[in-house]
Amino acid sequence: MSTRADDLVDRRRLRRKLTFWRAAALLVLVLAIAATARWLFGDTLAAGPHIAQVRIEGTILEDRELLDLIKDLQETDAVEGVIVTVDSPGGTTAGGEAIFDALRRLAAEKPVVAQVGTLAASAGYMVASAADFIVARQTSIVGSIGVIIQYPEVTELLDKLGIKVEEVKSSPLKAEPSPFNPTTEEERQMLASMISDSYDWFVDLVSERRKLPREDVLALADGSIFTGRQALERKLVDALGGEREAQAWLTEQGLSGDLEVVEWKPEGSGGSFLLPGAAIRWIAAVLGLPQEGAFLNRLGMEHIFLDGLVSLWQPEAGFQE
Structure with a gap:
């Protein structure tokens, strides 16, 4: 009798474990489906x-x-x-x-x-x-x-470190301004022209x-x-x-x-x-x-x-x- 009673207890424990893991698996599946839906459709859900x-x-x-x-x-x-x-x-x-x-x-x-x-x-x-x-x-x-x-502009720092930068370029304004040499007046005028044009665009945008x-x-x-x-x-x-x-x-x-x-x-x-x-x-x-x-x-x-x-x-x- 005691053996049969132990068998019944074991079976009940096994059923409870199976029920738990089935519920856990279902929850994971639901979360995975929901996450996938969010991935595919984003906030439109x-x-x-x-x-x-x-x-x-x-x-x-x-x-x-x-x-x-x-x-x-x-x-x-x-x-x-x-x-x-x-x-x-x-x-x-x-x-x-x-x-x-x-x-x-x-x-x-x-x-x-x-x-x-x-x-x-x-x-x-x-x-x-x-x-x-x-x-x-x-x-x-x-x-x-x-x-x-x-x-x-780091020319003084390079001088102190004993570093010299050499370059060969197609025209004076190519790759300027550069941190490796002082800015010339021509380069400043180029930059000022760019700034002025963008500034005018910004002002017109706000005005409109x-x-x-x-x-x-x-x-x-x-x-x-x-x-x-x-x-x-x-x-x-x-x-x-x-x-x-x-x-x-x-x-x-x-x-x-x-x-x-x-x-x-x-x-x-x-x-x-x-x-x-x-x-x-x-x-x-x-x-x-x-x-x-x-x-x-x-x-x-x-x-x-x-x-x-x-x-x-x-x-x-x-x-x-």
Whole structure:
């Protein structure tokens, strides 16, 4: 009798173990399917029509993943409006131009509002001006309209180290300015011409987007920065506030006030070889784990490499978030 009773106990234990492992396997399968769906369809799995929010933060470059994301927002029927949250000191002028153009194409089909966080300066303000309405905090930093180019000159250091750089080139202005020789007046004039042309383009862009006379923009485009309140007085922004005020403007454009705000992120933001960023963010949310890993931004390393003309406020220093 005792042997039969032991057999029954063992069978019950075995059944409990099998039930546990079957449930665990089913859970893993469900998570894998969900992660794959997130990978394939990204944030378009949001429940029904919604307002998309995209964050443009840190140094602005010609970011292909961000440009692809903006295009996806334009082509996704479930997205009825877009909030562009800007928190940037600027970046390359060409990068700002690329994002500006992408946002204008998006705004041609859907209402787009910009919400300034801590900072929207230089190319950051260029990006914000692509929206049809700009909201800023009272103490946000706005402006720094202008263009700059900087380069090192290390000839004295090379002399002290006993290093001599020789070169053969097709013409005097080829590969100039160079850190290996003092800049000539002809080279300075070349750079000044480039800066002036890009500056005029930037001023005209702000004049057109903000519906301000060019003379008024020129008075503001001396590199000055303004608080959100000062920017409102100068018509560089349209209202004071944050995401709530941005969403209210979208409601005034005919969108339902009940629409959910869903944050969209580029596919490559986070992630690994095995799982894309969208899948990892979703799994992290399910497990209650941190989703952000902006390690380079925290170290300030996103400011190291900037090629070409730069529209950047205080390029040699970071800023506090």
